[in-house]
Every structure is written in C-alpha cells, then in structure tokens.
Amino acid sequence: MTGDRRLALAASPTEAAQAAATELRARYEWVPIEQANMVVALGGDGFLLHTLHAMLDRHRNLPVFGMNLGTVGFLMNDWRPDFLENRLERAKTFSVAPLRMEAVTVDGETIACAAINEVSLLRETRQTARLEVAVDGSIVLPELVCDGVLVATPAGSTAYNLSAQGPILPLDSSMIALTPISPFRPRRWRGAILPDRTRITFRVLDPVKRPVSAVADQREVRDVATVEVAIDRSNPLTLLFDPEHALDDRITREQFAI
Known part of the structure; x- marks a missing residue:
C-alpha cells in the first residue's frame, strides 16, 4: 500500500x-x-x-x-x-x-449505547406502548399511544425510519427524524424533523403493564422507564x-x- x-x-x-x-x-x-x-x-x-x-x-x-x-x-x-x-x-x-442512547430500566439500571442508524422504542407485548415525549426538556406529546417510536440519523433515515413512513434526510441537513411506529393516538401525528442538537426524552407511562424495550441499532435494553437520545459529537x-x-x-x- x-x-x-x-x-x-x-x-x-x-x-x-x-x-x-x-x-x-x-x-x-x-x-x-x-x-x-x-x-x-x-x-x-x-x-x-x-x-x-x-x-x-x-x-x-x-x-x-x-x-x-x-x-x-x-x-x-x-x-x-x-x-x-x-x-x-x-x-x-x-x-x-452517532446517536447516544441513555436508558434507565424499571429496576433503576442505567445503560448507555451508541446508534449509527436509529434508536427505537418498541412495545414488548401485544398491548400498545404509552409514551411521554419531551424535546429539550419541554413536553411536546403528553401521551403517544403506539407500537413504538424511533429517532434516526440522516445516514439511517433510509433504513427502519423509511419503512415506518419517516422522512429521508439529506446527509448535510444537520437534522434528525422523530418517527412514530403505527401510532394510534394522536391519530394525525406523523412525526417531526428536528435539529441534530436536540435532546429527546421518552418516558414510559405504564412500564409494568405495557413494557417497552429500547434498541440502539441492534442492541436491545428491555423494560425501560426513560430513554434519552442525542447526537454524540465526541x-x-x-x-x-x-x-x-x-x-x-x-x-x-x-x-x-x-
């Protein structure tokens, strides 16, 4: 060489x-x-x-x-x-x-993972997930009832995000996609495109009856209570x-x- x-x-x-x-x-x-x-x-x-x-x-x-x-x-x-x-x-x-996911389980364990494509929150049982969604500390969705929700980078926007009807993001857009997976309520909410400096926090509203897992690319954390997602520029x-x-x-x- x-x-x-x-x-x-x-x-x-x-x-x-x-x-x-x-x-x-x-x-x-x-x-x-x-x-x-x-x-x-x-x-x-x-x-x-x-x-x-x-x-x-x-x-x-x-x-x-x-x-x-x-x-x-x-x-x-x-x-x-x-x-x-x-x-x-x-x-x-x-x-x-990459994205950095910091998940806290219902048992109080904190687990951090990196994601190059997306971080997904997914229901673990037949019952829908009930999630509170906050952006930079402000609650934007008091209750999202859905099969799940994901945060995708531009590089990952053509993967799971696109399959969930999320937007394709140009690589130089400096944006991330927040995309619901089979949302039931609010029925008309189809997601958001946010600046990549945004910090997104999810709180599981009923983590015992309606358990939720968090997945950073292929790495899964089960039974989460809260999940925070942000771009890791380090x-x-x-x-x-x-x-x-x-x-x-x-x-x-x-x-x-x-």
Missing part, C-alpha cells in the same frame, strides 16, 4: 464474504486492526454497522471502506477486488456522528466511498424511488 496506509481486513462470516477475504489476503498486504489506520469491511450493511460499533467499543474510530457482499449494501461500495489501492486513494470521506465515525457511489447521491436518488 502507498504512503503510510496500513489496512486491516474485516469480513462477515457468510460464504461470499469469506471467499472474497481469501482473495484479498492473497493480493494485498494487511495488518492486525490494532496496527491499522484504515479498515476494509466485506459484507452487507448490517456487518458494516457491526464493524463501526466494534470500533466505538474500542474507542478507536478508523475510516472504513465497505464492499458489498450482502443484500442491499446501501452503505457499501461495489465489490471489486482490482485496483484497491487506487480506490482508497480516490475515496470520498463522510463523517457520521465519537465521529468516517466512511469511505468511491466518488461515483457517494452516499449523499444515493440518498438523493432514494427520494425519487417508486
């Missing part, structure tokens, strides 16, 4: 990703992730999120260049084993500020994209998909 670029390779356990990793190991030089200053990740969007979370856990946030060997691959570049050095040299960078993550497949272009095109 040119310059001081020291690459680590991470691959999903799927057969396709493992075969691709074997090919790349034979063609390029790699170092352990502890010695690397850049990561190449092989898999799908879920594996890329897993890779980014692993770096957050290590407090060592390296730039990640993902290549799609999964299904959708919205956050990934195309799988091409040739000219990897040139692709990395030309790659465009995109900085992602832990920026960097994704790398081929110039012709920049994430902001993909999000723009997604708004016109039928």
Whole structure:
C-alpha cells in the first residue's frame, strides 16, 4: 500500500464474504486492526454497522471502506477486488456522528449505547406502548399511544425510519427524524424533523403493564422507564466511498424511488 496506509481486513462470516477475504489476503498486504489506520469491511450493511460499533467499543474510530457482499449494501461500495489501492486513494470521506442512547430500566439500571442508524422504542407485548415525549426538556406529546417510536440519523433515515413512513434526510441537513411506529393516538401525528442538537426524552407511562424495550441499532435494553437520545459529537465515525457511489447521491436518488 502507498504512503503510510496500513489496512486491516474485516469480513462477515457468510460464504461470499469469506471467499472474497481469501482473495484479498492473497493480493494485498494487511495488518492486525490494532496496527491499522484504515479498515476494509466485506459484507452487507448490517456487518458494516457491526464493524463501526466494534470500533466505538474500542474507542478507536478508523475510516472504513465497505464492499458489498450482502443484500442491499446501501452503505457499501461495489465489490471489486482490482485496483484497491487506487480506490482508497480516490475515496470520498463522510463523517457520521452517532446517536447516544441513555436508558434507565424499571429496576433503576442505567445503560448507555451508541446508534449509527436509529434508536427505537418498541412495545414488548401485544398491548400498545404509552409514551411521554419531551424535546429539550419541554413536553411536546403528553401521551403517544403506539407500537413504538424511533429517532434516526440522516445516514439511517433510509433504513427502519423509511419503512415506518419517516422522512429521508439529506446527509448535510444537520437534522434528525422523530418517527412514530403505527401510532394510534394522536391519530394525525406523523412525526417531526428536528435539529441534530436536540435532546429527546421518552418516558414510559405504564412500564409494568405495557413494557417497552429500547434498541440502539441492534442492541436491545428491555423494560425501560426513560430513554434519552442525542447526537454524540465526541465519537465521529468516517466512511469511505468511491466518488461515483457517494452516499449523499444515493440518498438523493432514494427520494425519487417508486
């Protein structure tokens, strides 16, 4: 590799990703992730999120260049084993500020998690959740009756948020989406778009009879009483994209998909 670029390779356990990793190991030089200053990740969007979370856990946030060997691959570049050095040299960078979720359970335990796509509150039983929603300390919804609610970043706005009829957010919008999941009351409330400096607090109104879990990407905390969500600017993550497949272009095109 040119310059001081020291690459680590991470691959999903799927057969396709493992075969691709074997090919790349034979063609390029790699170092352990502890010695690397850049990561190449092989898999799908879920594996890329897993890779980014692993770096957050290590407090060592390296730039990640993902290549799609999964299904959708919205956050990934195309799988091409040739000219990897040139692709990395030309790659465009995109900085992602994750959400920080701080959940307090009904037993009084406080658990903090990071989320790159979204934080979701979901009912645990057949009964709907009853939630109080506050924005920057002011109650904006005294009672939201729903299957759940989520807070999504621009990078995550095309994932679960879009499936829940939430808005697609441009990457440079400096906004977050607050989107209800199957809301029953208020019937006409369809969510909000808020500045990304906003702090959102959810209080479960009946946590024993109507238990609620909080999920930060794939990490679940069950039986929560309160959940606070805000952007964490102290832990920026960097994704790398081929110039012709920049994430902001993909999000723009997604708004016109039928």
